[in-house]
Amino acid sequence: MKITILSGKGGTGKTTVSNNLAVLVKESFLIDCDVEEPNSHIFMAPEITEEEEIRTGYPVVDEDKCIHCRKCADFCHYNAIIAGAAATMPLKDLCHDCGGCQLVCPAGAISYEKKGIGTIFSGTSRFGSRFLYGQLYTGELSGVKIINRLNEKMSHSDLVLVDSPPGTSCSTVAALEGSDYAVIVTEPTPFGVSDMKMVVEMLKEMNIPFSVVVNKAGLGDNEVYEYCSEENLTITGEIPFERIVAEAYASGKLAVEISEEHKSLYRNLWLNIQKEAERSHES
Amino acid sequence: MKVKEIVVISGKGGTGKTTFTASLAPFLKDVVIADCDVDAPDLHILLNPRIEEESIFSGSAKARIDEDLCTRCNLCAEHCRFGAIDKTPRINPMKCEGCGVCEYICPADAITLKDVTTGKVYKGITEYGPMVHARLVPGEETSGKLVSRVRNEAKKRAESEEKPYVLIDGSPGIGCNVISSITGASTVVIVTEPTLSGLHDLKRVLEVAARFSGKAYVVINKYDLSREMSEKIEIEAEKSGAPVLMKLPFDKKIVQAVTGKKIPSLAEEELFLSAGWKNLLKTLTAE
Numbered sequence: 001m002k003i004t005i006l007s008g009k010g011g012t013g014k015t016t017v018s019n020n021l022a023v024l025v026k027e028s029f030l031i032d033c034d035v036e037e038p039n040s041h042i043f044m045a046p047e048i049t050e051e052e053e054i055r056t057g058y059p060v061v062d063e064d065k066c067i068h069c070r071k072c073a074d075f076c077h078y079n080a081i082i083a084g085a086a087a088t089m090p091l092k093d094l095c096h097d098c099g100g101c102q103l104v105c106p107a108g109a110i111s112y113e114k115k116g117i118g119t120i121f122s123g124t125s126r127f128g129s130r131f132l133y134g135q136l137y138t139g140e141l142s143g144v145k146i147i148n149r150l151n152e153k154m155s156h157s158d159l160v161l162v163d164s165p166p167g168t169s170c171s172t173v174a175a176l177e178g179s180d181y182a183v184i185v186t187e188p189t190p191f192g193v194s195d196m197k198m199v200v201e202m203l204k205e206m207n208i209p210f211s212v213v214v215n216k217a218g219l220g221d222n223e224v225y226e227y228c229s230e231e232n233l234t235i236t237g238e239i240p241f242e243r244i245v246a247e248a249y250a251s252g253k254l255a256v257e258i259s260e261e262h263k264s265l266y267r268n269l270w271l272n273i274q275k276e277a278e279r280s281h282e283s
Numbered sequence: 284m285k286v287k288e289i290v291v292i293s294g295k296g297g298t299g300k301t302t303f304t305a306s307l308a309p310f311l312k313d314v315v316i317a318d319c320d321v322d323a324p325d326l327h328i329l330l331n332p333r334i335e336e337e338s339i340f341s342g343s344a345k346a347r348i349d350e351d352l353c354t355r356c357n358l359c360a361e362h363c364r365f366g367a368i369d370k371t372p373r374i375n376p377m378k379c380e381g382c383g384v385c386e387y388i389c390p391a392d393a394i395t396l397k398d399v400t401t402g403k404v405y406k407g408i409t410e411y412g413p414m415v416h417a418r419l420v421p422g423e424e425t426s427g428k429l430v431s432r433v434r435n436e437a438k439k440r441a442e443s444e445e446k447p448y449v450l451i452d453g454s455p456g457i458g459c460n461v462i463s464s465i466t467g468a469s470t471v472v473i474v475t476e477p478t479l480s481g482l483h484d485l486k487r488v489l490e491v492a493a494r495f496s497g498k499a500y501v502v503i504n505k506y507d508l509s510r511e512m513s514e515k516i517e518i519e520a521e522k523s524g525a526p527v528l529m530k531l532p533f534d535k536k537i538v539q540a541v542t543g544k545k546i547p548s549l550a551e552e553e554l555f556l557s558a559g560w561k562n563l564l565k566t567l568t569a570e
Binding site for chain 2: 008009010011012015036037039042075077078096097098099100103104136138139140141142143148165166167168169170171172173189190191194195198199201202205206219220221243246247249250251252
C-alpha cells in the first residue's frame with residue numbers, strides 16, 4: 001500500500017505528518033519525494049548505506065560531421081539547440097532528454113552524453129525504519145527523473161509513506177504514481193483553502209481516493225471546514241497549533257518525541273487514515 | 284527609466300513569502316505587482332485585484348493518436364523516453380512532455396501534437412497598483428514558461444506606465460520556476476524561518492540566487508521560535524553576502540490579519556516597525 005502525503009503548498013505540515021506517522025507505524029517505509037527541498041532527513045537523521053547519482057542525457061554535436069542543416073534546432077520543442085550557419089550549440093540545461101535531435105539528424109552528428117542531476121540516498125532512520133530520499137542539484141530544472149527512480153526503488157509489498165513535493169506540478173504527479181491513497185495536509189487560513197482546492201482537483205482527475213488533515217488547527221478561521229463539508233471531503237484528523245511543537249520542529253525534533261499525548265494524537269490519525277483507505281478501496 | 288525588479292522567494296513554501304510580499308506592496312509607491320507562484324497563487328487573496336483581463340496560456344503541446352490511422356506498430360511507445368505511451372497504444376497526457384518524437388517516428392502519420400491549455404493569466408488593478416497573476420492547470424509542467432509570461436507582462440506594464448518598481452511574489456523551491464522568477468532580477472529577498480529545515484533550504488536557495496540574480500537579502504520570519512537557529516541563519520546569510528534586513532517575531536496577530544484578508548504591515552504596523560521595517564524599505568528602494 002502506498003499512501004502519499006500532499007499539500008497545496010509548502011509549509012503546511014506535510015513533512016510533520018508523514019514523519020510522525022513513519023515513526024509510529026514501525027513497518028512503514030518513508031520516501032521523501034520533495035527532491036527540491038527534502039527535509040525529512042533532518043528529522044529522520046538516517047544512517048546512509050547507499051547513494052545513487054541520477055543522470056540525464058544531453059546532446060553533443062560532432063562539428064566535423066554536422067552539415068548545418070538546422071533540422072535538430074527546428075525539431076527541438078524546448079529551444080535547447082541553437083543552430084547557426086557555422087555552428088550548432090546544444091544548451092544542456094534546457095534539454096529534456098527526448099532523443100529527438102539525434103533521431104532527425106541526417107548526418108549522424110549528434111550523440112548523447114550523461115550528466116548528474118541529483119542523488120538518491122537510502123538508509124535507516126534514527127528510529128530504525130527504512131528511509132529513502134532524493135536531492136536535486138541546485139540549478140537543475142526538474143526532479144521528475146529522481147522521483148521516478150525513487151518510485152522504482154520502493155518495494156510494493158510494504159506500507160510506503162511518501163512525503164510528496166508541494167503543489168500540483170509535474171513533480172507531484174510523478175510522486176503520486178501508483179498511490180493507493182492520498183492525504184492532503186492543509187491549514188485553516190484563506191491561503192490553505194485556496195491552495196488545497198487545486199490538489200483536490202488533481203486527485204479527482206487522477207482517481208486517487210483521499211482525505212484531509214487540518215494542521216495548525218485553531219490558528220485561523222473556519223473556511224477550510226466549510227469547504228470540506230460542501231465538497232463532502234473526509235477530515236481524518238486535526239493537529240492543533242502548539243508553540244512547543246513548533247519549537248521542537250525548529251530544532252529537528254518530532255511531535256511524537258515530545259509526549260504521550262502527541263503520540264496518541266498521531267496514533268488516532270493513523271487509525272482514521274487506515275480506516276478511510278480501506279473503506280475507499282472496498283467501495 | 285530602468286525598472287527595478289524586487290523578487291521575494293523562499294527556500295520552500297509556507298515561510299511567509301506571500302504575507303511579506305503583500306506587506307511590501309503598499310510601501311512601494313508606483314509599483315506593478317506580479318504573483319509568480321503559479322502553483323499556489325495566494326497574493327490576490329490579500330491584494331484583491333479587480334480583474335480586467337483574463338487570457339488562456341498554452342505553454343505546451345501533447346501528442347494525440349488517431350486510432351483509425353494507427354497500425355499498432357508500437358514504434359511510438361518504443362521511442363518515448365517519458366514512458367507516456369503504453370502498448371495499446373495510448374498516451375498518458377500527464378506524462379507526455381510534448382517533445383514530438385512519436386509524431387516524427389510514426390510511419391502512419393497517426394500522431395499529431397496539439398496545443399493544450401496549461402494555465403490562465405489574469406491582469407487586474409489593486410489599490411496599490413496593477414497586478415498580474417496566473418494559475419496553472421493542476422499537473423501541468425510548463426510552469427517555468429508561465430512564470431516568465433507573468434513576469435514579462437508585469438515588466439511591460441511597468442515600462443509603459445513608467446513605474447519604477449515591479450514587485451514579484453516568486454516561486455518556492457529551487458527548480459525551474461524559481462530560476463524563471465529570479466533570472467536577471469536586480470534584487471532578491473529570501474524569506475526564511477529559524478528551523479533546521481529552514482537553514483538547510485536557505486543554503487540551497489542562496490546558491491540559486493547567487494547564480495541567477497543580483498543582490499540578495501534575507502528576512503527571518505518567526506525568528507523567536509528558535510533564537511539559536513535564527514543566529515545560525517544570520518551567520519549563513521552574512522557569509523553568503525546576503526544581509527538580514529528584518530527579523531519578525533512569531534505573533535498570532537499576523538495570522539489573524541491574513542485570515543481577515545488584511546495586509547499585515549498595515550494592520551500591525553507597530554510590529555513591523557519594531558522589526559526593522561523602515562531600514563528594510565530604505566535598503567530595498569535605494570539605487
